[in-house]
Amino acid sequence: MNRWLIHGASQLLTLKGASDRPKRGKQMSELGIIEQGSLAIENERIFAVGSREEMEREVRLRWGGLDGVRVLNAAGKVVMPGLIDPHTHLVFAGTREYELEMRLNGRTYLEILQAGGGILATTAMTRSATEEELTEQTLKRLDRFLLHGVTTVEAKSGYGLTLQDELKQLRVARRVHEEHPVDVVSTFMGAHAIPEEYKHDPEEYVRLVIGEMIPRVAGEGLAEFCDVFCEKGVFSLEQTERILTEAKRWGLVPKLHADELEPMGGAELAARIGAISADHLLKVSDRGIRAMAEAGVVAVLLPGTAFFLMAPCARARDMLEAGVPVALSTDFNPGSSPTVSLPVIMNLACLNMKMTPAEVIAAATINSAHAIGKAGEIGSLEPGKQADILILDAPNYAHLSYHYGVNLTDSVFKKGELVVQ
Numbered sequence: 001m002n003r004w005l006i007h008g009a010s011q012l013l014t015l016k017g018a019s020d021r022p023k024r025g026k027q028m029s030e031l032g033i034i035e036q037g038s039l040a041i042e043n044e045r046i047f048a049v050g051s052r053e054e055m056e057r058e059v060r061l062r063w064g065g066l067d068g069v070r071v072l073n074a075a076g077k078v079v080m081p082g083l084i085d086p087h088t089h090l091v092f093a094g095t096r097e098y099e100l101e102m103r104l105n106g107r108t109y110l111e112i113l114q115a116g117g118g119i120l121a122t123t124a125m126t127r128s129a130t131e132e133e134l135t136e137q138t139l140k141r142l143d144r145f146l147l148h149g150v151t152t153v154e155a156k157s158g159y160g161l162t163l164q165d166e167l168k169q170l171r172v173a174r175r176v177h178e179e180h181p182v183d184v185v186s187t188f189m190g191a192h193a194i195p196e197e198y199k200h201d202p203e204e205y206v207r208l209v210i211g212e213m214i215p216r217v218a219g220e221g222l223a224e225f226c227d228v229f230c231e232k233g234v235f236s237l238e239q240t241e242r243i244l245t246e247a248k249r250w251g252l253v254p255k256l257h258a259d260e261l262e263p264m265g266g267a268e269l270a271a272r273i274g275a276i277s278a279d280h281l282l283k284v285s286d287r288g289i290r291a292m293a294e295a296g297v298v299a300v301l302l303p304g305t306a307f308f309l310m311a312p313c314a315r316a317r318d319m320l321e322a323g324v325p326v327a328l329s330t331d332f333n334p335g336s337s338p339t340v341s342l343p344v345i346m347n348l349a350c351l352n353m354k355m356t357p358a359e360v361i362a363a364a365t366i367n368s369a370h371a372i373g374k375a376g377e378i379g380s381l382e383p384g385k386q387a388d389i390l391i392l393d394a395p396n397y398a399h400l401s402y403h404y405g406v407n408l409t410d411s412v413f414k415k416g417e418l419v420v421q
């Protein structure tokens with residue numbers, strides 16, 4: 001039997017009480033803090049959570065003492081749920097560092113894509129890579145996520161853009177999920193760009209996504225979600241709606257890259273179609289914000305992408321005030337956000353979007369869990385939940401947003417196992 005007692009943290013952030021619905025408005029600042037908090041793990045799950053004295057009593061009563069229990073002294077540290085990254089483009093080959101200089105010289109992200117670079121450059125490199133090569137590189141990336149306190153990531157396909165290459169990416173995601181401690185939740189994103197071969201007939205590519213890719217991906221159980229890059233010059237609102245409607249018919253839950261570079265009505269579509277999240281939202285309209293609040297669509301904000309593309313951030317405060325549940329993510333990908341550091345994203349959310357240090361913690365834990373439909377299992381420290389736990393070398397949670405660019409991870413538990421120490 002695997003038993004742990006994590007003892008006497010200066011702050012234990014439970015994030016409790018929001019497993020059914022994501023946090024909104026004022027709830028975002030309520031972290032359910034227990035001072036001198038302790039937590040007991042049995043096998044893969046959280047067994048009990050409470051103050052030091054409560055837990056001493058509990059452990060005596062229910063375990064008959066500390067025999068066979070491993071104890072971790074968390075004095076002076078923060079204990080919190082493992083971070084959850086709900087939006088990454090994890091599986092790809094190659095890098096695009098040269099695009100940074102092109103963008104610094106004034107070329108835009110979409111210009112680079114339309115000239116066959118950007119997503120299409122990564123697509124060419126990913127198509128040539130074998131499943132083995134992709135797996136090896138992806139495992140290395142997951143090691144780095146874990147070192148930054150991330151215990152679950154969502155991963156999108158979308159650098160294959162042929163049936164076989166999309167399946168290849170999704171198989172790699174499934175394989176690394178099985179092999180690596182970090183859990184990987186898969187999203188099919190065949191509609192990430194129009195591939196070169198279909199440049200002159202984008203409609204034909206949309207038909208391929210709808211008619212062949214979605215049925216095959218869903219049929220093989222390779223993804224839970226379906227995402228579309230709904231953007232001017234990429235996939236139109238109408239094409240996005242057709243793709244996501246078909247995805248729903250096959251049991252894939254819709255997500256959207258919405259209103260990133262141009263206001264497109266993506267947020268409104270996310271609300272209308274019952275998407276679990278709408279992501280990016282740099283150019284979201286007021287109507288889109290209201291529609292998301294009413295429908296309870298989670299806004300996954302990606303301030304690292306705005307930073308790296310040198311663009312103004314999403315209007316997080318307007319969304320929070322309107323009652324939209326907000327989550328945060330790296331958007332990890334080789335073009336617009338090549339970072340695995342969710343803590344840095346949390347710093348940027350504070351400094352560039354004026355979210356508070358408490359709000360960003362709710363956004364990167366329980367609300368991120370909601371954005372990938374996993375809040376029943378992860379995202380908070382409550383009895384019965386998976387024991388995915390981050391311990392910070394810091395006396396209070398505000399340090400996470402204060403020491404920018406510094407990794408405060410002290411140790412990490414995944415499913416009750418100490419995987420970083």
Ligand code: NIG
Binds near residue numbers: 335
């Ligand atoms: O979320 N916006 C579209 N897709 C990614 C970027 C992918 C890439 O540039 O390789 C994003 O920013």
Ligand code: FE
Binds near residue numbers: 089331
């Ligand atoms: Fe993205």
